[in-house]
Amino acid sequence: MIEHMSTSKTEQKKKRKFLMITAICFILLILTFIFSMNTGANSQSPSEVFQTLIGNGDRQQHLILFEFRLPRIVLSVLVGIGLAVSGCVLQSISRNALAEPGLLGIHAGAGLAILMFVSFVPVGVLNSTYFTPVFALFGALFSSFLVYRFAHKRNEGLLPMRLILTGVAVQAGIQAAMIVLTIHLTPERYETVAYWLAGHIGTTSWDYILALLPWLIIFLPIVYGKVRVLNILHLGDPLAISLGTDLEKERKILIGAAVCLAASSVSVSGSISFVGLIAPHLAKQLIGSRHEYYLPISALLGALLVLLGDTIGRVILAPSEIPAGLVVAVIGAPYFLYLLTKSNV
Amino acid sequence: MSRTKNMTEQDSSQTIKVKTKSKPITGVLVLLIGIIGLIFAIGLSISFGAADIDLMTVWSAVFSFNGDLTSHQIIQEIRLPRVLGAAIIGACFSVAGAIMQGMTRNPLADSGLLGLNAGAAFMVAISLSFFPGLSYQYFLFFSFAGAAMSTIIVFGIGSMSRLGLTPMRLVLAGAAVTALLTSLSQGIAIHFDLEQDLAFWYAGDVSRATWENLEYMFPWVLIAFIGALFLSRSITLLSLGEEIAIGLGQRPTLIKIAGFIVVLILAGIAVSMVGAVSFVGLLIPHLTRFLVGHDYRWIIPNSIVVGSLFMVIADLCARMMNPPNETPIGALIAVIGVPFFLYIARKGGKGL
Numbered sequence: 001m002i003e004h005m006s007t008s009k010t011e012q013k014k015k016r017k018f019l020m021i022t023a024i025c026f027i028l029l030i031l032t033f034i035f036s037m038n039t040g041a042n043s044q045s046p047s048e049v050f051q052t053l054i055g056n057g058d059r060q061q062h063l064i065l066f067e068f069r070l071p072r073i074v075l076s077v078l079v080g081i082g083l084a085v086s087g088c089v090l091q092s093i094s095r096n097a098l099a100e101p102g103l104l105g106i107h108a109g110a111g112l113a114i115l116m117f118v119s120f121v122p123v124g125v126l127n128s129t130y131f132t133p134v135f136a137l138f139g140a141l142f143s144s145f146l147v148y149r150f151a152h153k154r155n156e157g158l159l160p161m162r163l164i165l166t167g168v169a170v171q172a173g174i175q176a177a178m179i180v181l182t183i184h185l186t187p188e189r190y191e192t193v194a195y196w197l198a199g200h201i202g203t204t205s206w207d208y209i210l211a212l213l214p215w216l217i218i219f220l221p222i223v224y225g226k227v228r229v230l231n232i233l234h235l236g237d238p239l240a241i242s243l244g245t246d247l248e249k250e251r252k253i254l255i256g257a258a259v260c261l262a263a264s265s266v267s268v269s270g271s272i273s274f275v276g277l278i279a280p281h282l283a284k285q286l287i288g289s290r291h292e293y294y295l296p297i298s299a300l301l302g303a304l305l306v307l308l309g310d311t312i313g314r315v316i317l318a319p320s321e322i323p324a325g326l327v328v329a330v331i332g333a334p335y336f337l338y339l340l341t342k343s344n345v
Numbered sequence: 346m347s348r349t350k351n352m353t354e355q356d357s358s359q360t361i362k363v364k365t366k367s368k369p370i371t372g373v374l375v376l377l378i379g380i381i382g383l384i385f386a387i388g389l390s391i392s393f394g395a396a397d398i399d400l401m402t403v404w405s406a407v408f409s410f411n412g413d414l415t416s417h418q419i420i421q422e423i424r425l426p427r428v429l430g431a432a433i434i435g436a437c438f439s440v441a442g443a444i445m446q447g448m449t450r451n452p453l454a455d456s457g458l459l460g461l462n463a464g465a466a467f468m469v470a471i472s473l474s475f476f477p478g479l480s481y482q483y484f485l486f487f488s489f490a491g492a493a494m495s496t497i498i499v500f501g502i503g504s505m506s507r508l509g510l511t512p513m514r515l516v517l518a519g520a521a522v523t524a525l526l527t528s529l530s531q532g533i534a535i536h537f538d539l540e541q542d543l544a545f546w547y548a549g550d551v552s553r554a555t556w557e558n559l560e561y562m563f564p565w566v567l568i569a570f571i572g573a574l575f576l577s578r579s580i581t582l583l584s585l586g587e588e589i590a591i592g593l594g595q596r597p598t599l600i601k602i603a604g605f606i607v608v609l610i611l612a613g614i615a616v617s618m619v620g621a622v623s624f625v626g627l628l629i630p631h632l633t634r635f636l637v638g639h640d641y642r643w644i645i646p647n648s649i650v651v652g653s654l655f656m657v658i659a660d661l662c663a664r665m666m667n668p669p670n671e672t673p674i675g676a677l678i679a680v681i682g683v684p685f686f687l688y689i690a691r692k693g694g695k696g697l
Contacts, residue, residue, distance in 0.1 A: 098517055102524070103520065150687055150691070153691070161513060162690060162691065164513070164516075164517070165453070165513070165516060165686075165690035166687060166690055166691075168458070168516055168520055168686075168690075169683055169686040169687045169690060170683070170687075171520075172457070172458070172623060172624075172679060172682070172683055172686065173679055173683035175679075176673075176675060176676040176679030176680070176683070177676065177679075179544065179547055179548045179549075179621075179673050179675060179676050180548075180672070180673055180676045182541070182544040182547075182548070183541075183544060183545060183548050183673060185541070187538075187540070187541050190540055190541050190544070191535075191540060194531065194534065194535055194540040195535065197531055198528060198531040198532055198535055199528070200535075273524050273528075274524070317536075320536060322532055322536075323528075323531075323532060323535070325528060326528045326529065326531065326532040329524060329525050329528040329529070330525070330528075330529070332525075333521050333522070333524055333525030334525075336521045337498075337502050337518060337521055337522070340502060340506075340514060340517055340518055340521070341502055341505040341506050342506070343506075
């Protein structure tokens with residue numbers, strides 16, 4: 001009885017902590033949002049922004065906010081959520097603190113697909129705004145499928161370590177293929193690819209958001225519905241099996257969901273790595289590894305990270321812009337290396 | 346506890362038995378065949394090109410040079426330095442890979458996978474954007490510095506943990522350093538409109554080897570090779586495990602530092618000369634180990650010969666595949682390298 005009370009007490013405590021962290025994340029997100037709305041080539045004061053948002057601004061203000069800044073901000077947030085949740089899932093199922101969507105070849109595959117689009121589809125045949133994300137999505141799905149196939153052994157199943165090594169190998173192969181295509185391109189055409197590779201959320205529109213939203217709407221609930229499985233998988237294979245989990249099946253579903261989330265995010269945002277690594281880690285340090293809490297917090301942190309990256313990139317060397325992916329990598333890679341020195345791989 | 350200790354002892358005694366199996370006769374044989382093959386491949390590579398030159402002319406151009414003949418001039422000024430450069434670069438990559446694999450007992454060690462290429466590319470991007478118009482020697486120096494920088498970061502991070510440089514850790518550190526430096530150089534390139542210049546550097550290009558550059562790098566390479574041969578016995582012992590090496594009177598830290606410097610010089614020079622070429626340092630040592638056994642006194646000299654031969658053939662293929670265009674040599678080697686990497690990764694990193 002006493003024990004029960006104490007567990008429910010810690011449970012309550014945890015819930016309170018979760019709500020508090022969520023609230024703080026939201027506040028930070030909103031602050032960044034306001035800051036991001038105000039800054040840029042054409043600076044506007046918060047009250048002007050507010051006036052425009054409720055429909056009292058002039059046409060130019062309206063155009064800047066609704067057609068340029070707002071979609072960009074919303075897209076950053078959505079991409080951050082997608083990548084962070086994908087990273088969470090991958091880390092939990094591989095029980096490897098260093099797993100990341102980029103390591104599964106998702107970014108490389110999408111990059112190659114975009115390069116192929118730019119190289120082989122003549123200008124004007126297909127609308128590049130709409131079709132590059134489609135190509136990138138297929139590229140990402142294809143390369144992660146390749147990694148999965150190569151890493152999978154019939155009698156041993158899917159070993160996390162092999163998955164990551166295979167990912168590195170496939171990435172190296174894809175990069176070699178990209179080099180061959182790159183040197184045949186004209187500089188102007190290559191520029192699009194270069195921007196994409198650097199993770200530049202510059203040229204965006206509401207259409208991109210509409211393209212990404214369905215993926216998030218479908219796969220986020222699937223992942224969230226599996227929090228119990230994730231909690232069990234996180235404990236280790238033997239325990240998970242003894243608790244009656246169909247390991248292979250659940251793992252496949254979850255990997256599929258993680259890949260779809262990351263691939264769809266990357267296809268609209270460009271290659272942004274390390275978000276799927278940092279956000280889950282910070283979340284775990286803040287709230288622990290109960291997935292009910294851990295998933296939403298990492299989603300929020302991911303959103304915050306990408307939005308901050310994009311905003312910093314716009315501000316720091318204005319008027320020229322630094323791609324968000326670069327900013328995130330500069331923060332993320334040292335953190336990754338730090339984790340590497342601590343981890344037991 | 347005691348059981349695991351027992352097991353490791355058993356394991357290591359077993360590995361000693363397996364690993365000390367060296368094959369001197371095969372070693373000499375491979376060395377001889379390799380050298381003959383190398384001479385033949387060099388001749389073939391010189392004779393192939395936009396202007397067709399037969400093997401006899403190649404012979405006379407090298408050994409009785411006549412400055413009035415165009416074909417002799419082409420050979421002396423363009424093709425000979427190029428093919429010699431390819432050979433030396435191949436040898437550099439292979440020996441560096443062999444030493445890394447032996448020292449860290451890591452079957453996946455390779456300069457490209459450890460972030461050296463990205464480091465060099467980063468410094469190339471910096472030198473192209475901030476100091477345009479630098480002379481070629483400085484340019485080489487920059488990329489060498491970049492390669493050295495990333496080597497130090499990757500190995501530093503690897504050895505900072507108590508488990509040492511496990512294959513996984515080395516590969517991950519390399520991947521992270523690559524991701525960071527690549528995005529930084531991508532950013533610099535976008536800012537200064539250099540995207541494709543950098544891409545060309547990445548493609549790898551053997552034609553940068555001119556007599557001048559060769560003269561520049563040759564003494565260093567020679568010193569490093571001698572150092573590598575000098576270290577080879579210690580590396581063999583180190584590859585059996587650190588405790589065993591200590592027990593046999595070796596000083597692992599000293600050997601590692603010396604080996605690291607040799608790797609730095611060789612891989613740094615190779616990367617700065619040829620650009621981003623991966624997998625040579627992975628493939629060749631594995632191949633020679635398969636041929637001559639696990640004794641590094643045989644692996645290293647054989648790696649020099651086999652690596653040279655491999656690179657000369659790769660360069661020849663790159664020029665032959667789609668003339669007059671050259672296929673990027675980095676991509677060509679990756680075609681063989683990626684499946685091989687997958688194969689080793691699938692074996693679970695065993696077999697060293």
